[in-house]
Amino acid sequence: MKIGNLTLKNNVFLAPMAGITDLVFRTLARGYGCALCFTEMVSSNGLTRRTQRSYRYLESSVDDRPLGVQIFGADPDVIADAAHIVADMGADLIDINMGCPVKKVLKTGAGAALLKDPLRVGAVLRKVRASVDVxxxxxIRSGWERHGINAADIAAIAEDYxxxxxxxxxxxxxxxxxxxxxxxLISMVKKRLTIxxxxxxxxxxxxxALRMxxxxxxxxxxxxxxxxxNPWIFREIINSLASESMPLPVTIKEREEMMRRHLNMTIRDSGEDLGVKKFRKHLLWYTKGLKGGAQFRQSVVSVREKEFLLSAVHAYFSSLEEHDDMVI
Ligand SMILES: Cc1cc2nc3c(=O)[nH]c(=O)nc-3n(C[C@H](O)[C@H](O)[C@H](O)COP(=O)(O)O)c2cc1C
Structure with missing residues (x-):
């Protein structure tokens, strides 16, 4: 698949998710074949004012390629400047967020607020297109509300620009x-566009995935x-697209190994204190639906040391293996 002059190895991508799709998460997704990953949304104001926090969202590596950087903002000039900055830093693709529904973002006229202002969408895209070649x-989202679905119109403006x-x-x-x-609505927009x-x-x-x-x-x-x-989802999708046999379900051992890897990578990136804290939400997702999962999570809720957490994870997964009935 191609987007502009960027050739991708397949058409299965990781969505931008604030607080989640950092370098570690993207690396795991890529390991299972995901062809294109995005940073979480980064403020164009933050980038042009050079705030450290915004630049942290851009942390990447040589293997973290191709990388889409998603920026958000309301002012066409500021968004264009931010796009220029991230293109100079090596972004393979730039995405402009026109779908964020968070009040704090909408209040500034950014994110999905742009859907209400097609003229501004045009102004943003004209400036950004003139500012970068990537x-x-x-x-985008469907629109503001049920009676104001305008995704196809916004998409057509985008194509024009x-x-x-x-x-x-x-x-x-x-x-x-x-x-x-x-x-x-995806079908409708697809029919309307050539891009x-x-x-x-x-x-x-x-x-x-196949159904969509x-x-x-x-x-x-x-x-x-x-x-x-569930970073394995990318392998499953790609295999079934290639009509290959589906990989066997993920075993308890693989799941434990993945958690260990994910935690170690997070700590390497963020240090032990912050790393363990950041990993907490992933721990919840990795153990969701597993027998005794809620109890296990409760038992590690205040654990702050990596080794302690890893041995608790190991003990929990070993108990699952013994009983051999991992899923509720
Ligand atoms: C926690 C969370 C954070 C998200 N952050 C972003 C974001 O930064 N930028 C964006 O365009 N979409 C964001 N999204 C929306 C997702 O990219 C995606 O479009 C949406 O979740 C629907 O897809 P899904 O059902 O596969 O999750 C976020 C979604 C979630 C759940």
């Missing part, structure tokens, strides 16, 4: 993350929450 995408692909998460801002993503359309929303298995591609005709898919505690 492939450019936008990530030289955007190279549109990523659509077909829920309205009003909807937040409730209900279902309206895949039908690639990437679908995002409710892919939790290889079956879902089949039902909507979209060019690529993006996995978000389905990858939490």
């Amino acid at each position: 492939p450019l995408t936008i990530k 030289g955007v190279d692909a549109v990523i659509l998460h077909p829920r309205t801002v009003e909807q937040g993350f409730s209900g279902f993503a309206d895949w039908e 690639p359309v990437i679908g995002s929303g409710d892919i939790r298995s290889a079956k879902d 591609l089949h039902v909507t005709g979209c060019d690529g898919i993006m996995v978000g929450r389905g990858a939490l505690g």
Whole structure:
């Protein structure tokens, strides 16, 4: 698949997720074949004012390629300057966030607030397109509310201004993350555009991924929450796209090994204190649905040392193996 002049090894991507898709998480997803990863959204104001926090979101490595950097903002000049900065730093693709429903972001006119202002969308894209040559995408929602679905119009504006692909998460801002993503809208947008359309929303298995591609005709898919505690999902999807036999279900041993690796990588990046803290949410996802998982999580809630946490994880997973009935 191609986005602008960027050739990708497949059409299965990791969705940007604030607080989650850092370098460690992206590295794990890539290890299972994910072709394109995105940073979480980075403030264009933060980038142009050179605040340290914004630059931390851009931390990457030689293996973390190709990398899409997602920026958000409201002012066309500031977004264009930020795009220039991240392109200079080596971003392989720039995505502009036009879908974030968080109040703090909407209040500034950024994220999904742009969907209400098509003229501004045009102004942003004109400035950004003039400022960078790297492939450019936008990530949008359906619209503001059920009676204001305008994703297809926004996508058409994007195509007119030289955007190279549109990523659509077909829920309205009003909807937040409730209900279902309206895949039908992905088909509609796909029919309207000639540039690639990437679908995002409710892919939790290889079956879902195949179904989205089949039902909507979209060019690529993006996995978000389905990858939490489950980086193997990329291998499953890619194998089933290639019509290969499905890999065997992930074993308890593999799961424990992955947790150990994930924790070690996080600590290498952030130090023991912060690393253990950051890993907590992943620990929840890795053990969700496992027998005694809630009890186990409760027992490690205040653990701060890596070795202690790893031995608790080992003891818990060994008990699961003994009983050989890992899933509720
Ligand atoms: C915790 C969380 C953080 C997210 N952060 C971002 C973000 O920074 N930028 C963005 O465009 N979308 C963000 N999203 C939306 C996802 O990229 C994706 O479009 C959405 O979750 C639907 O896909 P899914 O059902 O596969 O999760 C976030 C979603 C979640 C759950």
